[in-house]
Amino acid sequence: MFFLTMVRLSVAGLRRANVLSMLPVVIFAAVFPLFAGCKLLPGQDPLLVRAEQSVRFALAATDSFVKFEHEHRQEYPALKPVADRIRQYAPMAISSAWEATKSYKRSKTAVNADVLIQHLAVVETLTREAQAASMSVVPQ
Amino acid sequence: MNFTIITAVIAIIRALVALVGEFRAIAKQNKSLSPQEEAMLDSQLKTIMDPATRPAHWRIEP
Numbered sequence: 001m002f003f004l005t006m007v008r009l010s011v012a013g014l015r016r017a018n019v020l021s022m023l024p025v026v027i028f029a030a031v032f033p034l035f036a037g038c039k040l041l042p043g044q045d046p047l048l049v050r051a052e053q054s055v056r057f058a059l060a061a062t063d064s065f066v067k068f069e070h071e072h073r074q075e076y077p078a079l080k081p082v083a084d085r086i087r088q089y090a091p092m093a094i095s096s097a098w099e100a101t102k103s104y105k106r107s108k109t110a111v112n113a114d115v116l117i118q119h120l121a122v123v124e125t126l127t128r129e130a131q132a133a134s135m136s137v138v139p140q
Numbered sequence: 141m142n143f144t145i146i147t148a149v150i151a152i153i154r155a156l157v158a159l160v161g162e163f164r165a166i167a168k169q170n171k172s173l174s175p176q177e178e179a180m181l182d183s184q185l186k187t188i189m190d191p192a193t194r195p196a197h198w199r200i201e202p
Contacts, residue, residue, distance in 0.1 A: 039170060040170050040171065041170050041171045044170065044171050044172060045172070048172050049169060049170070049171065049172055052169065052172060052173050053166050053167070053169050055181065056166045056169075056181065057163065057166050059181070059184060059185065059188075060159065060162045060163065060166065061159070063188070063197075063198075064155060064158070064159050064162075066197050066198060067155075067197040068151070068152075068155050069197075070196065070197035071151070071197070072148065072151060075144070075148060084200050087198055087199070087200050088200060091185070091188045091189050091198070092189075094185060095185050095189055098181065098182075098185055102178070105172065
């Protein structure tokens with residue numbers, strides 16, 4: 001299903017002869033694995049493992065996006081404000097989420113779990129903003 | 141479809157392939173990270189947090 005959607009979106013982008021329309025595919029590919037988590041080993045804490053996955057995912061997705069923008073800035077100048085926003089906020093947001101994850105791992109209290117969930121929500125919001133922003137630069 | 145578009149499509153596909161490979165590894169994670177993996181993630185985050193070591197693509201340029 002995932003690959004089918006990717007292929008359909010890519011073909012749609014190619015048909016419009018506009019590579020910008022493929023950018024959502026990149027973001028979509030970044031978001032999808034979060035919802036396709038595999039079964040955890042017995043005894044593993046789902047919150048902890050999913051938090052670690054979210055942090056790793058957020059780092060990989062944002063790094064990939066800003067790298068793409070940096071390498072193709074002249075071709076896609078409209079992406080720079082989005083990428084700069086990610087450059088400004090993502091490192092701190094992801095770092096904070098990672099620190100909260102480590103705190104929760106050390107001490108699995110309800111308070112630490114709440115803090116972790118809040119930090120993860122910030123990271124997720126940032127990713128969603130990047131997705132919305134990249135969609136907004138796609139000519140309709 | 142001109143040469144510029146083909147080049148850009150190839151660039152996007154390459155980025156996508158690299159990304160999907162990385163995400164598949166993340167999605168396969170079924171247990172908490174080991175200390176070595178944690179240290180690696182720590183190092184990656186420190187690299188982009190520190191202005192002295194931050195890669196060029198993470199720097200905000202005018």
